[in-house]
Every structure is written in structure tokens, then in C-alpha cells.
Amino acid sequence: MTDETLDWISVGHTGDLPEGRVKTITARTTSICLVHFDGQWAAMNNHCPHQRGPLGEGSIEKGVDDQCWIRCPWHGWDFDPLTGKPPGGHEDTGQEMYPVEIRDGEIFVGIAPEPPHTRTVTDAMVETLTNWGLQSVFGMVGHSNLGLSDAIRLAVGDGKLKYYGIRHEGAAAFAASAYGKLTGKPAACLTIAGPGATNLLTGMWDAKVDRAPILALTGQVQTQVMGPGAFQDIDLLSAFQAVTAFSQPVLPSSNHVELASLACKTALVEQNVAHLIFPDDVQTLPSEQEAGAPEGRVSRTSIRPAQADLDAAAALIAGAKRPLIIVGHGAIDARDQVADLAVRLGAPVLTTFKSKGLVPDDHPNAGGVLGRSGTPIASWFMNEADLIIALGASFSNHTGIERGKEIIQVDFDRMQLGKFHPVALPVWGEVGAFCDGLEAARHPDADDQITELAERWAIWRAEKQARLAEDHGRGIHSFAIFDILGRLVPDDTIFAVDVGNNTYSFGRYLETKGSQRVLMSGYLGSIGFGFPAGMGAWAATQDLDAMRGRKVVSISGDGGFGQYPMEFTTAVKYGMDVTHILLHNGELGKISKEQRSGEWPVWETGLHNPSFAAFARLCGGHGSKVTEPAELEAAIQEALDYKGPALVEIMTDAELV
Known part of the structure; x- marks a missing residue:
């Protein structure tokens, strides 16, 4: 191949490589060992033929015959610095050489034009x-x-x-x-x-x-x-x-x-x-197979329950004075139908923690989260219910659905129906199809539970405000954080929540609104989920029209954020618009609490932390630190307004959750 047909690629300047040295350079995608030796320049294939060791990471050394050789750093194979020839006994052909030109101090290497890409x-x-x-x-x-x-x-x-x-x-x-x-x-x-x-x-x-x-x-x-x-x-x-x-x-x-x-x-x-x-070796094999596609391979997903089950459900509902709807994550695609059913039945809607926000807390029929991370409103209506309509809920022990009640359970997965105990009516079908197909009449003497709901919300909101008076001088109350955050975030916010005390406080105190979504490590309960999950949620807002433009807020404690802190640099690199709320209490607070409740001594739950706000700024994002309740609203709003990854580090009291 003549010099005229080569592609001449600039690979640096003569001042970059001292006399008697070698280095690895890349010309387009070709790895080359560049040599400066005896006042001359040479370029050869960078891979030693033994095990593809990088010659450019080796050195020029004198051999027993006082001749100088490039020595491979992996296993010591030698090559002439200017010709690429071996001293004999290894390979007769030596290394492939590339022409070099120096133009006004700039080094150019000539390589063959890039061949057409072979489909792999x-x-x-x-x-x-x-x-x-x-x-x-x-x-x-x-x-x-x-x-x-x-x-x-x-x-x-x-x-x-x-x-x-x-x-x-x-x-x-x-x-x-x-x-x-x-x-x-x-x-x-x-x-x-x-x-x-x-x-x-x-x-x-x-x-x-x-x-x-x-x-x-x-x-x-x-x-x-x-x-x-x-x-x-x-x-x-x-x-x-x-x-x-x-x-x-x-x-x-x-x-x-x-x-x-x-x-x-x-x-x-x-x-x-x-x-x-x-x-490794299969990845680059040539392929002539045509790419596959989903057409003709995936059916529609709507499964309408049997009419007999719909009729039986209607009969049970007609006989109940205090029907209660509980929705789990399996109902996530049927939020509008669930809300419509609740209005038709005059029934409160409680959610599992995984489905928090599916019927938002600002809806007249919403009763909040049921279970360990829930509200006293939800517990009240669970205790008073005479019929439970469980939609896409799996009866986790953390949720605390009363199994002794009469239960209608609806799920698209037949194995979930009556999985842990018998229910009055197991119904196989999609939750949305069940809600749309159910023609149920209310009991003529049904209680006015919606008025009760409003009364219970008033009691709970007053109780939350009263808790702000609790101050041990060790940090901000978590209710203050989630009260302000809930008011400031948009109605379509996507929350990604970690595991720990911050999770319980979020479930208990933050009131959802609009079409907000909550993501969490539900059944695995893995610490460290929060910030990476925020990254995943942000990526979805870039991919799907239905998610586009939605704000992503991730939440964790200092223990959870410490699992993957360097992913903040990932968020900066790709301009991920994620606001992270970090509750910093200097310990694994949830574990400390469990040790105390189990009458164990508190042991090895303390954490040694940096300033997370300063860390965020060092990574290239926004970082602020809050030590007083009066600073909360401005700091959170500033972070929400920042276009890119932002972190608000809030000093909290581990006992005020």
C-alpha cells in the first residue's frame, strides 16, 4: 500500500516522548507502540505475539549482545526498536510496522483506511x-x-x-x-x-x-x-x-x-x-442472521375476570357497610379505575408502601399507607372494615392486612391468590379489568366513611404538627423535612426511596398528590437503592413520552448514600436532573432502634461521614447543608430548581422519625 492511499493520523508531538522511550498510542482504533530511539521514530503493532502484551508499556533495554531491544512488560519478549524484528527463536516475521512522518513537530502515523464494518x-x-x-x-x-x-x-x-x-x-x-x-x-x-x-x-x-x-x-x-x-x-x-x-x-x-x-x-x-x-470470542463472530422483533410474539395483556367472580364480588360488596379497598403494586397500571371504583363504593383506599401514591393522599377517598410505614388513619379503617377488597396486594407481613376479615382478592398472577391463607373470594384478572367490569351497588345503610376520612386526616395532621415541638437538640425532625418536601415538589414527581429510618418517615409523613410515583426496594429491602434508582428513573424520563419532563427526587439516609456515593459523578457526567434528599444522622438509625427494641446494646451502628454537601460540589454538582429547620424550604427549593444533580444534606435526629 502506497503512502498516498494511507490515512495519516496525528498521534502527538515530538516533545511528548523523550529519546530512548516507548509509549502506547492509538491511531483511530489501532493500538500502536510508538518508539523514539537513536534519533529516529518508529511505530509498530502494539501487541506482543505471545499473549498480546502491550509493547508500549515496556522499555528499551540492552541485551547480552549490547544491542538494544524493546522488552515486552508481560513476559520479556524482545523486539528491535526500529524494525520490530525479534532476536530469533520467537517469531520470524516480527511486528507489523507503520510509516511515521514528522511535520513541524507533529507526529503522524500512516494506517490503512478503515475497512467496512463486518456485522457481528x-x-x-x-x-x-x-x-x-x-x-x-x-x-x-x-x-x-x-x-x-x-x-x-x-x-x-x-x-x-x-x-x-x-x-x-x-x-x-x-x-x-x-x-x-x-x-x-x-x-x-x-x-x-x-x-x-x-x-x-x-x-x-x-x-x-x-x-x-x-x-x-x-x-x-x-x-x-x-x-x-x-x-x-x-x-x-x-x-x-x-x-x-x-x-x-x-x-x-x-x-x-x-x-x-x-x-x-x-x-x-x-x-x-x-x-x-x-x-469473549463469540462477540465478534460474523453474523448474517436478521434481527428479531416482537411482532407476532406478544399478546394483549388484559385479563377480564370470570363473570361469576364479578357477580360474587358484587354480592359481597352489597352486604358490607364498611367496605375497604387496599391496593398493592400489582394495581399500578389501574390507578384511575381504582379511584373510580372507590368513589362508586364510597370506600376508603389504603395502599401498601410499595404502591404509595397510587391513589394520592389529596384524593377524598385516600387513607394513606397501611402497615409499619403507614398512618394511624389506615390502621383505623383497617380495624373498622367489614370487607376488604385487595387489588394487586400480596399480603406482606410489613403491610399488616387483617387476614381474619372477609376478603376479595384480585390479582393477574393466580399463584398470589390465597397464597398465604384462604380468602372469601379469589379473583383472577387484571385489576383494571376487574374495576371496569364490576357492577356493584352499595349497602343501603352503608356508613359515611368519606366524612370519617376527612376527620381522621384532620386529627393526624394536627398530630404531625404537634410533633414538631419535639427537639432534643440533635437535629431536625423528619416530619419537618417531608412536610416541606411534599409541598414543594411537582404533582408528577417520581420519588426513589432508600431503606432505613428515612423510608419509614417518608411513608408516614409525606402526603402524595397528583400522579406522583414512588419507587423502592420493596421485598428485598436493600440499602443503597435510593440514588441509583433515581438515576434509573431519570433515564426513563428521557426515553418515554409518558415520563418526559417529570422531576426525580431520590431520598436516603447517610448509610444508604454511602453504599454508592461515586454514582453522583455518574449523574454529573450525564447531566442527570436528580435531586437527592439526604438525612444525615451519623448512624444506621433503623438498626440502632431495632437493637434498643430488642433489648440489645447499641453496637457498631455509628458512621464516620464526610460533608456530603461538599462532596457533591467536588463532584461537580449542587450541594447544600441544612442544620436548622428555618433553612429547609429555601435549600430544598434551590436544589429542585437546579438543572442537574443536586444534593441537600440535612442534619437530623435519629430518634425523631
């Missing part, structure tokens, strides 16, 4: 994933997923995907889990083999137990070294077996497009975890 296995699979609706990937690029990463890079360049490079794979899984909980559609998390893959497990379990779709895309060692125990070789199929509804390796003989389609279908239809394993 991972290209075909990523095309399939985007055809099925995948829009966002959270991950970390590494040595065993480079082929897959390049396919994702091309899709990002074509505008088919968005990619967010995280600092810890656990945060990627939590972000993808939150995205799935919010949208019902999967995001993906990308990792390398071995420890990168295993770091996903907590977030994947969070998605599994909370019925959220998620895709895990993990690199793997090359197929020829799988099994004997190569570097980072873990049996990922076994490691992920319990947490996944679908997990398959992509092998050279696999129908790789079909595997991608089945992974997407499993995540969507089963609202569960799907996993694809990509051995």
Missing part, C-alpha cells in the same frame, strides 16, 4: 434488543465485553440506545430495576465476566422479587478456557440460575438472535430477570 453476532443481538424496545443500558466497559460494547456503541451512535457508564455494577442493576418498576419495560445492565457479573446479583434480586423486568448482559471468558478455572472464569449460568427467569450463554452455534428475542420476551411478559452470557 453482538450487532445482530443488539439490533434485536432495540427492536424489542430496549432504550437504556447502564454498565461498565471491560476486557471481556469489548465486542458487545462496540455493538452498543454503534447503536448509541445511530440513536437507537442511550448508554450510562456507572462506577459500580451494583448501581447499574439498581438503576435498571427502578427503570423496570417505573415503566414496565426493561433497561439493561452491562458487565464483564467474573466479579463484574456477580456485582449485579443484589439489584437483580431486587427486580425479581418486586416483579420488574430487567436485562443483564454479562461478558464471559473465551469458550476454550471456560471451566478449567481461567482468570475471572465463573460459572455464570449456575451463579444466576436462582435469580433469573431466563439465562443462556451465546455460543458459536447458538441461534443468537432468537436468544435475544427470548430474553426480551421473558423480561416483558413475566416481568422478571433475563440474562445473556457473551463469551
Whole structure:
């Protein structure tokens, strides 16, 4: 190839590399060892033919014959600095050389024009994933997923995907889990083999137990070294077996497009975890398979209950003077139908914590959250009810639904019906279809529970205000925080809530409004969920028209934020408009409380913390610190108004929750 047909790529200046030194440079995507030796410049293939060691990280050393050689840093193979030839006994051909020109002190290396891209296995699979609706990937690029990463890079360049490079794979899984909980559609998390893959497990379990779709895309060692125990070789199929509804390796003989389609279908239809394993050598194999798509493979989701069950439910309702509706996360897509049913029946609506806000607290029929994180309003109406209509609720022991009551239970998952104990009427069907199909008349002498609701709300609001007088001089009362936050945030805010005392206070004190949504680590209850979940929720606001423009507020304690603090830099890098409310009490307050209530000594729950506000500013975002109640409103409003990641560090009293 003549010099005229080469692409001449600038790789630096002569002052960048002293005499007698080598360095690694990149010309377009070609890794090259650049040499400055004996007053001359040379460029050669950077990969040692032994095990692809980087020659540019080596050194020029004298051999036994006093001749100088480039010595590979990995295993000591030698090459002539100017010709790339070995001293003999290794390789006859030596290293591929590239022409070098110096132009006014600037170094240019001539390389062949970039060949047309050859479509690979991972290209075909990523095309399939985007055809099925995948829009966002959270991950970390590494040595065993480079082929897959390049396919994702091309899709990002074509505008088919968005990619967010995280600092810890656990945060990627939590972000993808939150995205799935919010949208019902999967995001993906990308990792390398071995420890990168295993770091996903907590977030994947969070998605599994909370019925959220998620895709895990993990690199793997090359197929020829799988099994004997190569570097980072873990049996990922076994490691992920319990947490996944679908997990398959992509092998050279696999129908790789079909595997991608089945992974997407499993995540969507089963609202569960799907996993694809990509051995390093398979990722770049050529592929002629056409990308898959969902057309003709997914049915409509509405399941109308049997008419006999609707009639039986109507009869039970007609005989109840104090019917009560309890909604769980399984009713998340039927919030309007649930509210309409409540109005028709004159029934209060209580929510599980996972479905807080599904019927907002400013609705006349709303009774707030039931259970340990709930309100005394909800407890009152639970005790007084003579019929419970449980819609998409799974009867968690944290919720505290009274099992001795007469219960109508509606769920799209037949295994959830009467799962822990018999109910008066189990109804299989979608919650929205049940509400629309139910023709129920109220008992002629039904109690006026809506007037009672208003009275109970007045009592509870007065009680909350009275609690502000509690002051131990150790920090701000959590009610003051959530009272102000609830008033300031928009009606369509998405909250991502961590685990700890902050969670209980949020459930108890913040009154939801409008179409607000709450995301949490429900059944797994994993600390550290809050801020990564906020990142996932923000990504959804960029992808889906229904979410676009909604404000994201994440909430945690100092213990929870300390799990993944460096993800704040991720949020800064991608301009994520997430406001984080951090309740700083210097301890794992929930655990201290449990130790005291169990008559244990409080032990090892104290935390040594930095200034989180200063940390946020050092990361490039907004950070403010609040030590007095009078400062709260201005600080929170300033953070909400900031266009980008913002953190409000609030010094709180661990006992005032």
C-alpha cells in the first residue's frame, strides 16, 4: 500500500516522548507502540505475539549482545526498536510496522483506511434488543465485553440506545430495576465476566422479587478456557440460575438472535430477570442472521375476570357497610379505575408502601399507607372494615392486612391468590379489568366513611404538627423535612426511596398528590437503592413520552448514600436532573432502634461521614447543608430548581422519625 492511499493520523508531538522511550498510542482504533530511539521514530503493532502484551508499556533495554531491544512488560519478549524484528527463536516475521512522518513537530502515523464494518453476532443481538424496545443500558466497559460494547456503541451512535457508564455494577442493576418498576419495560445492565457479573446479583434480586423486568448482559471468558478455572472464569449460568427467569450463554452455534428475542420476551411478559452470557470470542463472530422483533410474539395483556367472580364480588360488596379497598403494586397500571371504583363504593383506599401514591393522599377517598410505614388513619379503617377488597396486594407481613376479615382478592398472577391463607373470594384478572367490569351497588345503610376520612386526616395532621415541638437538640425532625418536601415538589414527581429510618418517615409523613410515583426496594429491602434508582428513573424520563419532563427526587439516609456515593459523578457526567434528599444522622438509625427494641446494646451502628454537601460540589454538582429547620424550604427549593444533580444534606435526629 502506497503512502498516498494511507490515512495519516496525528498521534502527538515530538516533545511528548523523550529519546530512548516507548509509549502506547492509538491511531483511530489501532493500538500502536510508538518508539523514539537513536534519533529516529518508529511505530509498530502494539501487541506482543505471545499473549498480546502491550509493547508500549515496556522499555528499551540492552541485551547480552549490547544491542538494544524493546522488552515486552508481560513476559520479556524482545523486539528491535526500529524494525520490530525479534532476536530469533520467537517469531520470524516480527511486528507489523507503520510509516511515521514528522511535520513541524507533529507526529503522524500512516494506517490503512478503515475497512467496512463486518456485522457481528453482538450487532445482530443488539439490533434485536432495540427492536424489542430496549432504550437504556447502564454498565461498565471491560476486557471481556469489548465486542458487545462496540455493538452498543454503534447503536448509541445511530440513536437507537442511550448508554450510562456507572462506577459500580451494583448501581447499574439498581438503576435498571427502578427503570423496570417505573415503566414496565426493561433497561439493561452491562458487565464483564467474573466479579463484574456477580456485582449485579443484589439489584437483580431486587427486580425479581418486586416483579420488574430487567436485562443483564454479562461478558464471559473465551469458550476454550471456560471451566478449567481461567482468570475471572465463573460459572455464570449456575451463579444466576436462582435469580433469573431466563439465562443462556451465546455460543458459536447458538441461534443468537432468537436468544435475544427470548430474553426480551421473558423480561416483558413475566416481568422478571433475563440474562445473556457473551463469551469473549463469540462477540465478534460474523453474523448474517436478521434481527428479531416482537411482532407476532406478544399478546394483549388484559385479563377480564370470570363473570361469576364479578357477580360474587358484587354480592359481597352489597352486604358490607364498611367496605375497604387496599391496593398493592400489582394495581399500578389501574390507578384511575381504582379511584373510580372507590368513589362508586364510597370506600376508603389504603395502599401498601410499595404502591404509595397510587391513589394520592389529596384524593377524598385516600387513607394513606397501611402497615409499619403507614398512618394511624389506615390502621383505623383497617380495624373498622367489614370487607376488604385487595387489588394487586400480596399480603406482606410489613403491610399488616387483617387476614381474619372477609376478603376479595384480585390479582393477574393466580399463584398470589390465597397464597398465604384462604380468602372469601379469589379473583383472577387484571385489576383494571376487574374495576371496569364490576357492577356493584352499595349497602343501603352503608356508613359515611368519606366524612370519617376527612376527620381522621384532620386529627393526624394536627398530630404531625404537634410533633414538631419535639427537639432534643440533635437535629431536625423528619416530619419537618417531608412536610416541606411534599409541598414543594411537582404533582408528577417520581420519588426513589432508600431503606432505613428515612423510608419509614417518608411513608408516614409525606402526603402524595397528583400522579406522583414512588419507587423502592420493596421485598428485598436493600440499602443503597435510593440514588441509583433515581438515576434509573431519570433515564426513563428521557426515553418515554409518558415520563418526559417529570422531576426525580431520590431520598436516603447517610448509610444508604454511602453504599454508592461515586454514582453522583455518574449523574454529573450525564447531566442527570436528580435531586437527592439526604438525612444525615451519623448512624444506621433503623438498626440502632431495632437493637434498643430488642433489648440489645447499641453496637457498631455509628458512621464516620464526610460533608456530603461538599462532596457533591467536588463532584461537580449542587450541594447544600441544612442544620436548622428555618433553612429547609429555601435549600430544598434551590436544589429542585437546579438543572442537574443536586444534593441537600440535612442534619437530623435519629430518634425523631
